[in-house]
Amino acid sequence: MENTNIYVPYKMKIEKITEEAPFVKTFRLKFVNEEDASKFSFRTGQFGEYSVYGEGESTFCIASAPTREGYIECTFREAGRVTKSLANLDEGDVIGFRGPYGNIFPIEEWKGKNLLFIAGGIALPPMRSVIWNCLDLRENFKDVTILYGARSVSDLVYKHELAEWNARPDVNLVTTVDPGGEDPDWKGKVGFVPTILSEMSPSSENTIAIVCGPPIMIKFTFPVLEKLGFTDENVFTTLENRMKCGFGKCGRCNVGKVFVCKDGPVFTLKQMKELPNEY
Protein backbone atom coordinates (compact mmCIF):
# COMPACT_ATOMS: atom_id res chain seq x y z
CA MET A 1 0.00 0.00 0.00
CA GLU A 2 1.38 3.40 -0.90
CA ASN A 3 1.85 5.43 2.22
CA THR A 4 -0.33 8.50 2.12
CA ASN A 5 -0.78 8.62 5.87
CA ILE A 6 0.02 12.25 6.65
CA TYR A 7 1.03 11.45 10.23
CA VAL A 8 3.85 9.04 9.38
CA PRO A 9 7.20 10.80 9.73
CA TYR A 10 10.30 10.36 7.61
CA LYS A 11 13.03 8.40 9.29
CA MET A 12 16.05 10.61 9.93
CA LYS A 13 19.47 9.79 11.33
CA ILE A 14 21.24 12.27 13.56
CA GLU A 15 24.48 12.84 11.69
CA LYS A 16 25.99 15.54 13.84
CA ILE A 17 25.20 17.23 17.15
CA THR A 18 26.52 20.70 17.94
CA GLU A 19 26.29 22.17 21.43
CA GLU A 20 25.32 25.79 20.81
CA ALA A 21 24.68 27.21 24.26
CA PRO A 22 23.59 25.85 27.63
CA PHE A 23 20.69 23.47 26.92
CA VAL A 24 20.71 24.40 23.21
CA LYS A 25 21.73 21.89 20.55
CA THR A 26 21.74 21.68 16.78
CA PHE A 27 21.03 18.35 15.06
CA ARG A 28 22.10 17.72 11.50
CA LEU A 29 19.63 15.15 10.14
CA LYS A 30 19.88 12.91 7.10
CA PHE A 31 17.18 10.80 5.50
CA VAL A 32 17.65 7.10 6.19
CA ASN A 33 15.83 6.19 2.97
CA GLU A 34 17.35 7.47 -0.27
CA GLU A 35 13.92 7.67 -1.87
CA ASP A 36 12.65 10.07 0.82
CA ALA A 37 15.77 12.22 0.36
CA SER A 38 15.29 12.46 -3.40
CA LYS A 39 11.62 13.46 -3.08
CA PHE A 40 12.14 15.96 -0.27
CA SER A 41 12.55 19.68 -0.76
CA PHE A 42 11.76 22.73 1.32
CA ARG A 43 12.01 26.52 1.18
CA THR A 44 13.29 28.92 3.76
CA GLY A 45 10.85 29.75 6.54
CA GLN A 46 9.24 26.33 6.68
CA PHE A 47 9.10 24.08 9.72
CA GLY A 48 8.48 20.48 10.71
CA GLU A 49 7.42 18.11 13.46
CA TYR A 50 10.32 16.23 15.02
CA SER A 51 9.49 13.05 16.91
CA VAL A 52 11.00 10.84 19.52
CA TYR A 53 8.88 7.70 19.44
CA GLY A 54 7.34 7.16 22.83
CA GLU A 55 7.63 10.80 23.84
CA GLY A 56 5.83 12.63 21.06
CA GLU A 57 6.44 15.38 18.55
CA SER A 58 7.80 18.88 18.82
CA THR A 59 7.62 21.76 16.37
CA PHE A 60 10.74 23.63 15.18
CA CYS A 61 11.73 25.49 12.07
CA ILE A 62 14.19 24.01 9.62
CA ALA A 63 17.28 25.98 10.65
CA SER A 64 19.43 25.08 7.66
CA ALA A 65 19.17 26.71 4.25
CA PRO A 66 17.59 24.95 1.26
CA THR A 67 20.74 25.87 -0.66
CA ARG A 68 22.63 23.38 1.53
CA GLU A 69 21.31 20.11 0.14
CA GLY A 70 21.43 16.59 1.49
CA TYR A 71 20.47 17.34 5.08
CA ILE A 72 18.31 19.49 7.31
CA GLU A 73 19.19 21.00 10.65
CA CYS A 74 17.16 21.98 13.66
CA THR A 75 18.21 23.88 16.76
CA PHE A 76 16.27 23.49 19.97
CA ARG A 77 16.40 24.31 23.62
CA GLU A 78 15.73 21.61 26.20
CA ALA A 79 12.45 22.74 27.68
CA GLY A 80 9.67 20.17 27.55
CA ARG A 81 9.27 16.43 27.39
CA VAL A 82 10.16 15.92 23.72
CA THR A 83 13.10 18.34 23.66
CA LYS A 84 14.52 16.76 26.81
CA SER A 85 14.43 13.32 25.19
CA LEU A 86 15.88 14.71 21.95
CA ALA A 87 18.73 16.17 23.98
CA ASN A 88 19.51 12.70 25.36
CA LEU A 89 20.08 11.24 21.90
CA ASP A 90 23.46 10.59 20.31
CA GLU A 91 24.85 10.87 16.84
CA GLY A 92 23.63 7.88 14.84
CA ASP A 93 20.28 7.69 16.60
CA VAL A 94 17.07 7.72 14.60
CA ILE A 95 14.23 10.23 14.97
CA GLY A 96 11.10 11.07 12.99
CA PHE A 97 10.49 14.18 10.92
CA ARG A 98 7.29 15.36 9.24
CA GLY A 99 7.30 18.35 6.97
CA PRO A 100 8.05 20.72 5.48
CA TYR A 101 4.99 22.73 6.51
CA GLY A 102 3.98 26.36 6.30
CA ASN A 103 4.74 29.28 4.05
CA ILE A 104 8.08 30.86 3.19
CA PHE A 105 10.12 34.03 3.34
CA PRO A 106 9.63 35.48 -0.17
CA ILE A 107 13.34 36.00 -0.86
CA GLU A 108 12.74 36.01 -4.63
CA GLU A 109 10.88 39.30 -4.14
CA TRP A 110 13.78 40.78 -2.18
CA LYS A 111 16.19 40.81 -5.13
CA GLY A 112 18.14 44.06 -5.39
CA LYS A 113 17.27 45.15 -1.86
CA ASN A 114 19.19 45.64 1.37
CA LEU A 115 18.45 43.07 4.05
CA LEU A 116 18.31 43.83 7.75
CA PHE A 117 18.08 40.74 9.98
CA ILE A 118 17.16 41.32 13.63
CA ALA A 119 17.12 38.31 15.93
CA GLY A 120 17.01 37.66 19.65
CA GLY A 121 18.10 34.61 21.63
CA ILE A 122 16.87 31.23 20.47
CA ALA A 123 15.01 32.91 17.60
CA LEU A 124 18.15 33.04 15.47
CA PRO A 125 17.58 29.47 14.13
CA PRO A 126 14.59 30.32 11.89
CA MET A 127 16.49 33.37 10.69
CA ARG A 128 19.70 31.43 10.12
CA SER A 129 17.94 29.50 7.34
CA VAL A 130 17.05 32.76 5.57
CA ILE A 131 20.47 34.32 6.23
CA TRP A 132 22.39 31.43 4.68
CA ASN A 133 19.88 31.16 1.87
CA CYS A 134 20.47 34.83 1.03
CA LEU A 135 24.24 34.66 1.58
CA ASP A 136 24.43 31.64 -0.77
CA LEU A 137 22.73 33.86 -3.36
CA ARG A 138 24.70 36.93 -2.23
CA GLU A 139 24.76 38.63 -5.66
CA ASN A 140 20.97 38.98 -5.54
CA PHE A 141 21.02 41.40 -2.62
CA LYS A 142 22.66 44.70 -1.70
CA ASP A 143 23.82 45.38 1.89
CA VAL A 144 23.28 42.60 4.41
CA THR A 145 23.12 43.62 8.07
CA ILE A 146 22.58 41.19 10.94
CA LEU A 147 21.75 42.40 14.44
CA TYR A 148 21.74 39.55 16.92
CA GLY A 149 21.25 39.80 20.66
CA ALA A 150 21.06 37.33 23.50
CA ARG A 151 20.68 37.49 27.25
CA SER A 152 24.35 36.70 27.84
CA VAL A 153 27.46 35.79 25.88
CA SER A 154 26.99 32.09 26.59
CA ASP A 155 23.40 32.26 25.28
CA LEU A 156 24.51 33.32 21.80
CA VAL A 157 23.90 30.42 19.42
CA TYR A 158 25.87 29.54 16.27
CA LYS A 159 29.07 31.08 17.65
CA HIS A 160 31.20 29.68 14.78
CA GLU A 161 28.84 31.11 12.22
CA LEU A 162 28.75 34.47 13.97
CA ALA A 163 32.55 34.53 13.65
CA GLU A 164 32.25 33.58 10.00
CA TRP A 165 29.71 36.35 9.28
CA ASN A 166 31.86 38.79 11.24
CA ALA A 167 34.86 38.00 9.05
CA ARG A 168 32.96 38.48 5.79
CA PRO A 169 33.38 41.87 4.18
CA ASP A 170 29.94 41.59 2.58
CA VAL A 171 28.09 41.17 5.89
CA ASN A 172 27.68 43.77 8.62
CA LEU A 173 27.22 41.80 11.85
CA VAL A 174 26.34 43.53 15.11
CA THR A 175 26.05 41.35 18.21
CA THR A 176 24.81 42.50 21.56
CA VAL A 177 24.07 41.05 24.98
CA ASP A 178 21.65 42.32 27.60
CA PRO A 179 23.23 44.59 30.24
CA GLY A 180 24.96 42.31 32.75
CA GLY A 181 25.27 39.49 30.22
CA GLU A 182 28.75 40.52 29.00
CA ASP A 183 32.02 38.89 30.06
CA PRO A 184 35.52 40.46 30.17
CA ASP A 185 36.37 39.24 26.64
CA TRP A 186 33.14 40.51 25.08
CA LYS A 187 33.80 42.73 22.07
CA GLY A 188 30.25 43.25 20.94
CA LYS A 189 27.66 45.72 22.16
CA VAL A 190 25.86 45.75 25.47
CA GLY A 191 22.18 46.67 25.40
CA PHE A 192 18.77 45.39 24.38
CA VAL A 193 18.13 44.75 20.71
CA PRO A 194 15.65 47.62 20.16
CA THR A 195 18.07 50.10 21.80
CA ILE A 196 21.01 48.94 19.68
CA LEU A 197 18.81 49.04 16.57
CA SER A 198 17.93 52.63 17.42
CA GLU A 199 21.64 53.51 17.76
CA MET A 200 22.54 51.80 14.50
CA SER A 201 19.76 53.73 12.80
CA PRO A 202 19.83 51.72 9.54
CA SER A 203 18.23 53.27 6.48
CA SER A 204 14.81 51.95 5.54
CA GLU A 205 15.45 52.95 1.92
CA ASN A 206 15.07 49.88 -0.33
CA THR A 207 15.43 47.66 2.74
CA ILE A 208 13.60 44.58 3.99
CA ALA A 209 13.66 43.96 7.74
CA ILE A 210 13.30 40.40 9.04
CA VAL A 211 12.61 40.26 12.77
CA CYS A 212 12.49 37.22 14.98
CA GLY A 213 12.69 37.03 18.74
CA PRO A 214 10.83 36.66 21.98
CA PRO A 215 7.49 38.53 22.14
CA ILE A 216 8.96 41.31 24.33
CA MET A 217 11.75 42.00 21.83
CA ILE A 218 9.32 42.01 18.91
CA LYS A 219 7.03 44.40 20.77
CA PHE A 220 9.78 47.01 21.25
CA THR A 221 11.48 46.47 17.89
CA PHE A 222 8.50 47.18 15.64
CA PRO A 223 8.10 50.80 16.85
CA VAL A 224 11.82 51.45 16.23
CA LEU A 225 11.47 50.15 12.68
CA GLU A 226 8.41 52.32 12.15
CA LYS A 227 10.37 55.35 13.36
CA LEU A 228 13.15 54.49 10.91
CA GLY A 229 10.58 54.66 8.13
CA PHE A 230 10.05 50.96 7.42
CA THR A 231 6.63 50.31 5.90
CA ASP A 232 4.58 47.42 7.30
CA GLU A 233 4.89 45.49 4.03
CA ASN A 234 8.68 45.50 4.30
CA VAL A 235 8.88 44.04 7.79
CA PHE A 236 8.70 40.24 8.11
CA THR A 237 8.54 37.96 11.10
CA THR A 238 7.86 34.32 11.84
CA LEU A 239 5.37 33.33 14.53
CA GLU A 240 5.11 30.25 16.65
CA ASN A 241 2.17 28.84 18.56
CA ARG A 242 1.63 25.44 20.09
CA MET A 243 1.04 22.91 17.30
CA LYS A 244 0.27 19.24 16.99
CA CYS A 245 -0.47 18.43 13.36
CA GLY A 246 1.36 21.15 11.44
CA PHE A 247 -1.20 21.33 8.66
CA GLY A 248 -4.27 23.18 9.89
CA LYS A 249 -6.40 20.40 11.35
CA CYS A 250 -5.69 19.98 15.06
CA GLY A 251 -7.12 23.45 15.72
CA ARG A 252 -4.85 25.15 18.26
CA CYS A 253 -2.30 27.38 16.53
CA ASN A 254 -4.80 29.79 14.97
CA VAL A 255 -4.51 33.51 15.52
CA GLY A 256 -7.98 34.67 14.62
CA LYS A 257 -8.88 33.19 11.26
CA VAL A 258 -5.33 32.30 10.23
CA PHE A 259 -3.47 29.14 11.15
CA VAL A 260 0.16 29.81 12.03
CA CYS A 261 1.03 26.36 10.60
CA LYS A 262 -0.75 26.72 7.27
CA ASP A 263 -1.14 30.44 6.57
CA GLY A 264 2.15 31.27 8.35
CA PRO A 265 4.51 30.99 10.10
CA VAL A 266 5.89 33.92 8.06
CA PHE A 267 3.87 37.14 8.26
CA THR A 268 4.49 40.75 7.34
CA LEU A 269 3.94 43.42 9.95
CA LYS A 270 1.00 44.53 7.81
CA GLN A 271 -0.61 41.09 8.22
CA MET A 272 0.25 41.00 11.92
CA LYS A 273 -1.61 44.26 12.48
CA GLU A 274 -4.79 42.67 11.12
CA LEU A 275 -4.56 39.77 13.58
CA PRO A 276 -5.95 39.68 17.10
CA ASN A 277 -3.38 39.41 19.88
CA GLU A 278 -3.50 35.62 20.21
CA TYR A 279 0.17 34.70 19.79
Place this chain on the structure above:
Amino acid sequence: MEIINKLIDKSALATLIERFTKSGKEVFAPVKSKGISEFARVETIQDIDFETIATKQSAKSLVFPKVEKILSYEKTFDDVIVNNVDYTQFPEVIAFGNRPCDAAGFIPLDAIFAGELVDEIFKARLEKLTVISISCKKADDYCFCTSVNGGPGNTTGSDILLTETTADEYFVEIVTEKGKAILDANTDLFKDTAAIDKTPFLAKLEQQFTQEVINEKLNGIFESDIWDKQAMRCVGCGACAFVCPACGCFDIQDETKGKNGVRHRCWDSCGFKIFTLHTSGHNPREKQAQRWRQRIYHKFSYQPEQQKLFGCVGCGRCSRACPSDMNIAEHLKEIAVL
Protein backbone atom coordinates in the same frame (compact mmCIF):
# COMPACT_ATOMS: atom_id res chain seq x y z
CA MET B 1 -28.40 13.28 -7.41
CA GLU B 2 -32.12 13.92 -7.37
CA ILE B 3 -33.83 12.57 -4.27
CA ILE B 4 -35.74 9.30 -4.81
CA ASN B 5 -38.93 8.96 -2.74
CA LYS B 6 -40.03 5.59 -1.38
CA LEU B 7 -42.01 4.07 1.49
CA ILE B 8 -40.90 1.34 3.85
CA ASP B 9 -42.96 -0.36 6.52
CA LYS B 10 -41.51 -1.24 9.89
CA SER B 11 -41.27 -4.98 9.33
CA ALA B 12 -39.40 -4.32 6.08
CA LEU B 13 -37.09 -1.97 7.99
CA ALA B 14 -36.41 -4.77 10.47
CA THR B 15 -35.53 -7.04 7.56
CA LEU B 16 -33.25 -4.37 6.11
CA ILE B 17 -31.29 -4.13 9.35
CA GLU B 18 -30.98 -7.91 9.56
CA ARG B 19 -29.69 -8.00 5.99
CA PHE B 20 -27.06 -5.39 6.89
CA THR B 21 -25.76 -7.37 9.84
CA LYS B 22 -25.91 -10.69 7.96
CA SER B 23 -23.86 -9.23 5.11
CA GLY B 24 -21.10 -8.27 7.56
CA LYS B 25 -21.88 -4.59 7.87
CA GLU B 26 -21.57 -3.14 11.34
CA VAL B 27 -24.79 -1.36 12.31
CA PHE B 28 -24.61 1.33 14.98
CA ALA B 29 -27.79 2.91 16.32
CA PRO B 30 -29.07 4.60 19.50
CA VAL B 31 -29.34 2.02 22.28
CA LYS B 32 -30.76 2.85 25.69
CA SER B 33 -28.94 1.43 28.68
CA LYS B 34 -29.42 2.51 32.29
CA GLY B 35 -31.44 5.49 31.13
CA ILE B 36 -28.77 6.81 28.76
CA SER B 37 -29.04 6.57 25.00
CA GLU B 38 -25.79 6.07 23.07
CA PHE B 39 -24.76 4.83 19.64
CA ALA B 40 -23.87 1.16 20.00
CA ARG B 41 -23.58 -1.91 17.81
CA VAL B 42 -26.99 -3.51 17.14
CA GLU B 43 -28.06 -6.82 15.63
CA THR B 44 -31.82 -6.32 15.24
CA ILE B 45 -34.35 -3.49 15.18
CA GLN B 46 -35.48 -4.45 18.72
CA ASP B 47 -32.15 -3.18 20.07
CA ILE B 48 -32.77 0.34 18.80
CA ASP B 49 -34.03 3.30 20.80
CA PHE B 50 -36.26 5.32 18.46
CA GLU B 51 -37.57 7.73 21.06
CA THR B 52 -34.65 9.65 22.56
CA ILE B 53 -34.25 13.04 20.89
CA ALA B 54 -30.47 13.17 21.14
CA THR B 55 -28.06 10.44 22.17
CA LYS B 56 -25.53 11.63 24.74
CA GLN B 57 -22.73 11.44 22.18
CA SER B 58 -23.33 11.87 18.46
CA ALA B 59 -22.23 9.24 15.95
CA LYS B 60 -19.06 11.30 15.36
CA SER B 61 -16.83 8.58 16.78
CA LEU B 62 -17.73 6.27 13.90
CA VAL B 63 -15.51 8.41 11.66
CA PHE B 64 -13.46 10.28 14.27
CA PRO B 65 -12.99 7.92 17.22
CA LYS B 66 -12.13 9.36 20.60
CA VAL B 67 -8.74 7.66 20.26
CA GLU B 68 -7.53 6.61 16.80
CA LYS B 69 -4.28 4.79 16.10
CA ILE B 70 -2.38 6.74 13.45
CA LEU B 71 0.76 4.60 13.50
CA SER B 72 2.62 2.08 15.65
CA TYR B 73 6.31 1.68 16.34
CA GLU B 74 8.76 -0.88 17.58
CA LYS B 75 12.02 0.29 19.07
CA THR B 76 15.11 -1.84 18.60
CA PHE B 77 18.61 -1.28 19.95
CA ASP B 78 19.59 1.29 17.35
CA ASP B 79 16.53 1.74 15.17
CA VAL B 80 12.77 2.35 15.12
CA ILE B 81 10.38 0.43 12.88
CA VAL B 82 7.26 2.44 12.13
CA ASN B 83 4.13 0.65 10.97
CA ASN B 84 1.39 2.42 9.08
CA VAL B 85 -2.31 1.89 9.77
CA ASP B 86 -3.99 -0.26 7.15
CA TYR B 87 -6.95 1.99 6.59
CA THR B 88 -8.09 -0.03 3.56
CA GLN B 89 -9.38 -2.67 5.99
CA PHE B 90 -11.91 -0.61 7.93
CA PRO B 91 -15.37 -2.26 8.11
CA GLU B 92 -18.49 -1.09 6.29
CA VAL B 93 -20.53 0.77 8.89
CA ILE B 94 -24.18 1.84 8.90
CA ALA B 95 -25.04 4.72 11.23
CA PHE B 96 -28.76 4.14 11.72
CA GLY B 97 -31.12 6.51 13.47
CA ASN B 98 -29.02 9.66 13.36
CA ARG B 99 -30.96 12.83 13.83
CA PRO B 100 -30.69 15.22 10.86
CA CYS B 101 -28.51 17.57 12.94
CA ASP B 102 -26.01 14.77 13.64
CA ALA B 103 -25.94 13.75 10.00
CA ALA B 104 -25.21 17.38 9.08
CA GLY B 105 -22.26 17.28 11.50
CA PHE B 106 -20.29 14.94 9.23
CA ILE B 107 -19.94 17.77 6.68
CA PRO B 108 -17.93 20.29 8.76
CA LEU B 109 -15.89 17.37 10.14
CA ASP B 110 -15.05 16.25 6.63
CA ALA B 111 -14.00 19.81 5.74
CA ILE B 112 -11.47 19.75 8.59
CA PHE B 113 -9.92 16.39 7.71
CA ALA B 114 -9.94 16.98 3.94
CA GLY B 115 -8.12 20.02 2.56
CA GLU B 116 -4.68 20.19 0.96
CA LEU B 117 -3.32 17.34 3.06
CA VAL B 118 -6.04 14.71 3.40
CA ASP B 119 -6.33 12.68 6.59
CA GLU B 120 -6.68 9.32 4.83
CA ILE B 121 -7.68 7.51 8.01
CA PHE B 122 -10.69 9.79 8.53
CA LYS B 123 -11.49 9.70 4.82
CA ALA B 124 -11.45 5.90 4.72
CA ARG B 125 -13.82 5.71 7.70
CA LEU B 126 -16.19 8.25 6.13
CA GLU B 127 -16.15 6.44 2.79
CA LYS B 128 -17.14 3.21 4.54
CA LEU B 129 -19.97 4.92 6.42
CA THR B 130 -23.59 5.03 5.26
CA VAL B 131 -25.83 7.41 7.18
CA ILE B 132 -29.49 6.48 7.59
CA SER B 133 -31.21 9.19 9.58
CA ILE B 134 -34.65 9.58 11.09
CA SER B 135 -36.50 12.92 11.06
CA CYS B 136 -37.40 14.40 14.43
CA LYS B 137 -41.00 14.34 15.50
CA LYS B 138 -40.06 15.90 18.85
CA ALA B 139 -37.62 18.60 19.88
CA ASP B 140 -36.56 19.78 23.32
CA ASP B 141 -35.60 23.14 24.81
CA TYR B 142 -31.96 22.70 23.78
CA CYS B 143 -32.62 22.03 20.08
CA PHE B 144 -31.92 24.92 17.69
CA CYS B 145 -31.24 23.30 14.30
CA THR B 146 -33.63 25.70 12.55
CA SER B 147 -31.45 28.63 13.64
CA VAL B 148 -28.37 27.18 11.90
CA ASN B 149 -29.87 26.30 8.51
CA GLY B 150 -30.92 22.82 9.59
CA GLY B 151 -34.31 21.36 10.35
CA PRO B 152 -36.06 18.33 11.84
CA GLY B 153 -36.48 16.86 8.35
CA ASN B 154 -33.30 18.14 6.72
CA THR B 155 -31.51 15.69 4.42
CA THR B 156 -28.02 17.29 4.60
CA GLY B 157 -25.37 14.72 5.45
CA SER B 158 -27.74 11.74 5.27
CA ASP B 159 -27.57 9.05 2.61
CA ILE B 160 -31.13 8.04 3.44
CA LEU B 161 -33.66 9.96 5.54
CA LEU B 162 -36.66 8.25 7.10
CA THR B 163 -39.71 10.19 8.27
CA GLU B 164 -42.35 8.39 10.31
CA THR B 165 -45.69 9.05 8.64
CA THR B 166 -47.91 6.42 10.28
CA ALA B 167 -47.48 4.05 13.21
CA ASP B 168 -46.31 1.42 10.76
CA GLU B 169 -44.61 3.27 7.93
CA TYR B 170 -41.76 5.58 7.03
CA PHE B 171 -41.47 7.93 4.10
CA VAL B 172 -37.99 7.33 2.64
CA GLU B 173 -35.78 9.87 0.90
CA ILE B 174 -32.80 8.34 -0.92
CA VAL B 175 -30.37 11.26 -1.00
CA THR B 176 -27.03 9.97 -2.27
CA GLU B 177 -25.48 7.24 -4.44
CA LYS B 178 -24.61 5.34 -1.26
CA GLY B 179 -28.28 5.46 -0.31
CA LYS B 180 -29.25 4.35 -3.79
CA ALA B 181 -26.92 1.35 -3.55
CA ILE B 182 -28.91 0.21 -0.51
CA LEU B 183 -32.19 0.74 -2.35
CA ASP B 184 -30.93 -1.16 -5.41
CA ALA B 185 -29.83 -4.12 -3.29
CA ASN B 186 -33.13 -4.26 -1.41
CA THR B 187 -35.81 -3.15 -3.87
CA ASP B 188 -38.25 -5.73 -2.51
CA LEU B 189 -38.45 -3.87 0.82
CA PHE B 190 -39.39 -0.46 -0.58
CA LYS B 191 -42.66 0.74 -2.09
CA ASP B 192 -43.10 3.49 -4.65
CA THR B 193 -44.61 6.83 -3.69
CA ALA B 194 -44.83 10.39 -4.87
CA ALA B 195 -43.11 13.09 -2.81
CA ILE B 196 -44.86 13.74 0.51
CA ASP B 197 -45.11 17.00 2.43
CA LYS B 198 -43.22 16.01 5.61
CA THR B 199 -44.23 19.08 7.63
CA PRO B 200 -47.13 17.51 9.57
CA PHE B 201 -44.80 14.72 10.72
CA LEU B 202 -41.96 16.93 11.95
CA ALA B 203 -41.23 18.68 15.24
CA LYS B 204 -42.09 22.38 15.29
CA LEU B 205 -39.03 24.38 16.18
CA GLU B 206 -39.02 28.15 16.13
CA GLN B 207 -36.03 29.91 14.60
CA GLN B 208 -34.27 31.98 17.30
CA PHE B 209 -31.57 33.68 15.20
CA THR B 210 -29.74 33.10 11.94
CA GLN B 211 -26.14 31.96 11.65
CA GLU B 212 -25.54 34.67 9.06
CA VAL B 213 -26.44 37.35 11.62
CA ILE B 214 -24.07 35.78 14.17
CA ASN B 215 -21.35 35.73 11.51
CA GLU B 216 -21.86 39.44 10.78
CA LYS B 217 -21.99 40.42 14.45
CA LEU B 218 -18.70 38.65 15.14
CA ASN B 219 -16.90 41.08 12.83
CA GLY B 220 -16.97 43.77 15.46
CA ILE B 221 -17.09 42.19 18.91
CA PHE B 222 -13.76 40.36 19.37
CA GLU B 223 -12.78 42.76 22.15
CA SER B 224 -16.31 42.98 23.64
CA ASP B 225 -16.84 42.20 27.33
CA ILE B 226 -19.60 39.77 26.36
CA TRP B 227 -17.04 36.95 26.31
CA ASP B 228 -16.12 37.55 29.93
CA LYS B 229 -19.78 37.76 30.90
CA GLN B 230 -20.81 34.59 29.07
CA ALA B 231 -17.76 32.54 30.11
CA MET B 232 -17.95 33.52 33.77
CA ARG B 233 -19.63 30.18 34.48
CA CYS B 234 -17.39 28.07 32.25
CA VAL B 235 -15.29 25.57 34.21
CA GLY B 236 -13.17 24.62 31.19
CA CYS B 237 -14.13 20.93 31.28
CA GLY B 238 -14.27 20.62 27.48
CA ALA B 239 -17.44 18.49 27.52
CA CYS B 240 -19.02 20.77 24.89
CA ALA B 241 -16.35 19.81 22.36
CA PHE B 242 -16.45 16.12 23.23
CA VAL B 243 -20.20 15.82 22.63
CA CYS B 244 -20.22 18.11 19.58
CA PRO B 245 -20.84 16.27 16.30
CA ALA B 246 -18.87 18.93 14.40
CA CYS B 247 -15.84 19.51 16.65
CA GLY B 248 -12.70 18.06 15.09
CA CYS B 249 -9.83 19.43 17.17
CA PHE B 250 -7.36 16.79 18.26
CA ASP B 251 -4.18 16.01 20.14
CA ILE B 252 -1.44 13.57 19.14
CA GLN B 253 -0.07 11.34 21.91
CA ASP B 254 2.29 8.36 22.12
CA GLU B 255 1.55 5.39 24.32
CA THR B 256 4.43 2.99 24.87
CA LYS B 257 4.56 -0.42 26.49
CA GLY B 258 8.09 -1.73 26.68
CA LYS B 259 9.62 -1.46 23.23
CA ASN B 260 6.33 -1.14 21.38
CA GLY B 261 4.02 1.75 21.15
CA VAL B 262 1.15 3.43 19.39
CA ARG B 263 0.76 7.04 18.29
CA HIS B 264 -2.85 8.20 18.70
CA ARG B 265 -4.94 11.05 17.37
CA CYS B 266 -7.33 11.85 20.24
CA TRP B 267 -10.16 14.28 20.84
CA ASP B 268 -9.11 17.59 22.31
CA SER B 269 -10.94 20.76 23.25
CA CYS B 270 -10.31 24.47 22.78
CA GLY B 271 -11.80 24.85 26.26
CA PHE B 272 -8.71 23.33 27.89
CA LYS B 273 -6.03 25.69 29.11
CA ILE B 274 -3.18 23.46 27.91
CA PHE B 275 -4.65 23.33 24.40
CA THR B 276 -2.62 26.41 23.44
CA LEU B 277 -0.06 26.55 26.26
CA HIS B 278 3.51 27.13 25.06
CA THR B 279 6.41 25.27 26.70
CA SER B 280 7.70 28.66 27.86
CA GLY B 281 4.59 29.11 29.99
CA HIS B 282 3.15 31.75 27.65
CA ASN B 283 -0.46 31.10 26.66
CA PRO B 284 -2.10 33.00 23.79
CA ARG B 285 -5.53 32.05 25.15
CA GLU B 286 -4.80 32.42 28.84
CA LYS B 287 -8.32 33.18 30.06
CA GLN B 288 -11.39 30.95 29.84
CA ALA B 289 -13.24 33.83 28.17
CA GLN B 290 -10.69 33.81 25.34
CA ARG B 291 -11.23 30.08 24.93
CA TRP B 292 -15.02 30.47 24.88
CA ARG B 293 -14.62 33.25 22.30
CA GLN B 294 -12.44 30.92 20.20
CA ARG B 295 -15.18 28.28 20.27
CA ILE B 296 -17.84 30.70 18.96
CA TYR B 297 -15.52 32.37 16.43
CA HIS B 298 -14.25 29.05 15.12
CA LYS B 299 -17.75 27.80 14.39
CA PHE B 300 -19.42 31.02 13.25
CA SER B 301 -16.60 33.11 11.78
CA TYR B 302 -13.41 31.15 10.98
CA GLN B 303 -14.99 28.04 9.47
CA PRO B 304 -17.32 30.12 7.26
CA GLU B 305 -14.25 32.08 6.11
CA GLN B 306 -11.93 29.07 5.63
CA GLN B 307 -14.34 26.38 4.51
CA LYS B 308 -17.51 28.21 3.48
CA LEU B 309 -19.62 26.37 6.04
CA PHE B 310 -20.66 26.71 9.66
CA GLY B 311 -19.33 24.52 12.45
CA CYS B 312 -22.56 24.22 14.44
CA VAL B 313 -25.55 22.02 13.58
CA GLY B 314 -27.86 23.09 16.41
CA CYS B 315 -28.12 19.70 18.14
CA GLY B 316 -27.83 21.39 21.55
CA ARG B 317 -25.62 18.63 23.01
CA CYS B 318 -23.09 21.14 24.36
CA SER B 319 -25.83 22.81 26.38
CA ARG B 320 -27.22 19.48 27.63
CA ALA B 321 -23.74 18.33 28.67
CA CYS B 322 -22.56 21.57 30.29
CA PRO B 323 -22.06 21.07 34.05
CA SER B 324 -22.49 24.80 34.66
CA ASP B 325 -25.63 25.17 32.53
CA MET B 326 -24.22 27.33 29.77
CA ASN B 327 -26.72 27.35 26.94
CA ILE B 328 -25.18 28.00 23.55
CA ALA B 329 -28.48 28.95 21.89
CA GLU B 330 -29.12 31.56 24.61
CA HIS B 331 -25.60 32.96 24.21
CA LEU B 332 -25.92 33.08 20.44
CA LYS B 333 -29.23 34.89 20.81
CA GLU B 334 -27.50 37.48 23.02
CA ILE B 335 -24.87 37.95 20.30
CA ALA B 336 -27.51 38.22 17.58
CA VAL B 337 -29.17 41.21 19.27
CA LEU B 338 -25.95 43.07 20.20
